[in-house]
Amino acid sequence: MKIQDKSKKTKYSLWLLAWPIFIELFLQFLIGAVDTLMVSRISDNAVAVVGISNQLFNALTTLFATVASGAGIVIAQKLGSRKEEEARTVAIIALKVSAAIGFGLSMLLVLFPRPIAIMLQLPHDLLPLAETYIAIAGGGMILAAIMTALSTAIRSTGNTKAPMYTAVGMNIIHIILNYCFIFGALGIPQMGLTGVAISTVASRLLATFVLLFIFLGAFQRRIEIKDIRVFDGKLFKEVMAIGWPLGVSMANWVFSQLAIFSFLAILGSLELAARTYMNTLESFCFLLGYSLALAVQIQIANQYGAGKTKEAYNSLYRALVVGLPLVTVNALIVVLLGKYVLGLFTSDADILALCSSLLLLNLVLQPGKMINMALGNALNAVGDTRFTMVISLFSMWIVATGFSYYLGVSMGWGIVAIYACMIADEYLRGVLSFFRWRDRKYLRTREESLKREQELAVGRQAESGVIVEV
Known part of the structure; x- marks a missing residue:
C-alpha cells in the first residue's frame, strides 16, 4: 500500500x-x-x-x-x-x-x-x-x-x-x-x-x-x-455544478477579449497591429504560467478528493513559489529581447515604439496573470467555481472591458490605458481569490464531511459489535 x-x-x-x-x-x-x-x-x-x-x-x-x-x-x-x-x-x-x-x-x-x-x-x-x-x-x-x-x-x-x-x-x-x-x-x-x-x-x-x-x-x-x-444523473449533476460556472468564466474571458480587440480597432490599425504582435510575445510567458496553473488544479483536486486538505492548501503556495519567479524571468527576457524579435515581424518604427512601452507593462502583467490563474484554478479544484465566476463577471466586464473603453477610447488615453486596465483586472481577481483561498471554506467543509463519515463508520462498527455480542 x-x-x-x-x-x-x-x-x-x-x-x-x-x-x-x-x-x-x-x-x-x-x-x-x-x-x-x-x-x-x-x-x-x-x-x-x-x-x-x-x-x-x-x-x-x-x-x-x-x-x-x-x-x-x-x-x-x-x-x-x-x-x-x-x-x-x-x-x-x-x-x-x-x-x-x-x-x-x-x-x-x-x-x-x-x-x-x-x-x-x-x-x-x-x-x-x-x-x-x-x-x-x-x-x-x-x-x-x-x-x-x-x-x-x-x-x-x-x-x-x-x-x-x-x-x-x-x-x-x-x-x-x-x-x-x-x-x-x-x-x-x-x-x-x-x-x-x-x-x-x-x-x-x-x-x-x-x-x-x-x-x-x-x-x-x-x-x-x-x-x-x-x-448517472447524480454524477452528471455533480459535474455540471462545477462545470457551468467554469463555462461562464471561460465565455467571459473570450468575449471580453473580443470586446477589447474591437476597442483597439476603433483606436486604429497601429494599435491593433501592436497588440497582435504583443500577443505572440506574451504567449511565451502566459503558457508557462497556465501550464503550472492547470497542473496545480489537477494536483489539488486529487488531494482534496483524498481528504488531504492541508496538502491541498499548501500546494497552491508551492506552485506560486515556483511559478512567479519563472514567469517574471520570462517576462524580463521578453523585455530585453522583445524589440529584436518584433523586428522580425515588422519594420514599422511607430509599431516598434508602441510595443516598447507595452513590453514594460507586460513585465507587470504576467506575474498578475500567474497569481490569478493559480489561485483561480485552486479554487476551481475544490469546487468553488461559482466564486471565480462571480468575480470574473464583475472584474472582466467592469474593470478590464468597461474601464478599457472609458479610459482608452472615450478619454483618448489609448492602448497603454487598456493594458493598465487588463493589469488591474488580473491583480484584482488575484487578490479576491487569495482571501477566498485563505478562508479555506471548501477545505473546512471537506474536513467536516470526512469527520462525519468517520463517526458514522465508527457507529456502524459499534452497532455491529453489539449485535455480535447479543
Missing part, C-alpha cells in the same frame, strides 16, 4: 504534471504561428478568414469545454478519494455529452456557413472563402469536442504525457498536410484554403482515434463499447 501511495504521489507531483502540459500548449502555439504563415502564402484574405473563423470556433468551444472541465476536476477528486468506478463513469458521461454538443455545433456550421459568415461582419468579397472554410473546418467541431473530453479525462488521471505526444503528432501531420494542399506537394492538387480546412479535420480525426485508444485503458477497469449506455 505504501508503494502505491508513493507512486500515486509521484504521479501527481507538480513538475510531472506541468511539463507535458507546457510542451503541448507551446507546440500548439508554435504550430499555430507556422500555420498562419503558411496560409498567408495563399492570400491575405485567407489569413483574415482563418483568423476570424477561429475566433468563432474558440467561442463555441466553451460550450463543450464546460462539461469537459467540470468532469476533469470531478475525475481527479474521485480518484483522490479512491472512487475509481465513479471517476470512470464521469469520464464516459463527459465524452457522450461533449460529443452530442459537438455534433450539434458541427451541423449548425455545415448547414449555415454563409449566414454565420455574414453575422461575423465579413466583407462581401470574403464570403465565398469563409463559407467553404467554416463549413469544412467547422464541421470538425465534433472532433474538437471529443478530443477535449478525452484529453481532459486522461490528463486528470495524472497522465499528462499522452495528450502531449498526441498533440505533437497531430500538429506535425497538420503542417505536412497543409504543405501538400497549399503547394501541391507529393502529387496532391493545390486546394488553397479548402485544403487547409481538410487538413485541420484530417489531423484532428487521427488524433481522436489515438486519444480514444488511450482513454479506453485509462482506468483500472477497461472502458468497452457497451459502456456507451452508462449514465
Whole structure:
C-alpha cells in the first residue's frame, strides 16, 4: 500500500504534471504561428478568414469545454478519494455529452456557413472563402469536442504525457498536410484554403482515434463499447455544478477579449497591429504560467478528493513559489529581447515604439496573470467555481472591458490605458481569490464531511459489535 501511495504521489507531483502540459500548449502555439504563415502564402484574405473563423470556433468551444472541465476536476477528486468506478463513469458521461454538443455545433456550421459568415461582419468579397472554410473546418467541431473530453479525462488521471505526444503528432501531420494542399506537394492538387480546412479535420480525426485508444485503458477497469449506455444523473449533476460556472468564466474571458480587440480597432490599425504582435510575445510567458496553473488544479483536486486538505492548501503556495519567479524571468527576457524579435515581424518604427512601452507593462502583467490563474484554478479544484465566476463577471466586464473603453477610447488615453486596465483586472481577481483561498471554506467543509463519515463508520462498527455480542 505504501508503494502505491508513493507512486500515486509521484504521479501527481507538480513538475510531472506541468511539463507535458507546457510542451503541448507551446507546440500548439508554435504550430499555430507556422500555420498562419503558411496560409498567408495563399492570400491575405485567407489569413483574415482563418483568423476570424477561429475566433468563432474558440467561442463555441466553451460550450463543450464546460462539461469537459467540470468532469476533469470531478475525475481527479474521485480518484483522490479512491472512487475509481465513479471517476470512470464521469469520464464516459463527459465524452457522450461533449460529443452530442459537438455534433450539434458541427451541423449548425455545415448547414449555415454563409449566414454565420455574414453575422461575423465579413466583407462581401470574403464570403465565398469563409463559407467553404467554416463549413469544412467547422464541421470538425465534433472532433474538437471529443478530443477535449478525452484529453481532459486522461490528463486528470495524472497522465499528462499522452495528450502531449498526441498533440505533437497531430500538429506535425497538420503542417505536412497543409504543405501538400497549399503547394501541391507529393502529387496532391493545390486546394488553397479548402485544403487547409481538410487538413485541420484530417489531423484532428487521427488524433481522436489515438486519444480514444488511450482513454479506453485509462482506468483500472477497461472502458468497452457497451459502456456507451452508462449514465448517472447524480454524477452528471455533480459535474455540471462545477462545470457551468467554469463555462461562464471561460465565455467571459473570450468575449471580453473580443470586446477589447474591437476597442483597439476603433483606436486604429497601429494599435491593433501592436497588440497582435504583443500577443505572440506574451504567449511565451502566459503558457508557462497556465501550464503550472492547470497542473496545480489537477494536483489539488486529487488531494482534496483524498481528504488531504492541508496538502491541498499548501500546494497552491508551492506552485506560486515556483511559478512567479519563472514567469517574471520570462517576462524580463521578453523585455530585453522583445524589440529584436518584433523586428522580425515588422519594420514599422511607430509599431516598434508602441510595443516598447507595452513590453514594460507586460513585465507587470504576467506575474498578475500567474497569481490569478493559480489561485483561480485552486479554487476551481475544490469546487468553488461559482466564486471565480462571480468575480470574473464583475472584474472582466467592469474593470478590464468597461474601464478599457472609458479610459482608452472615450478619454483618448489609448492602448497603454487598456493594458493598465487588463493589469488591474488580473491583480484584482488575484487578490479576491487569495482571501477566498485563505478562508479555506471548501477545505473546512471537506474536513467536516470526512469527520462525519468517520463517526458514522465508527457507529456502524459499534452497532455491529453489539449485535455480535447479543
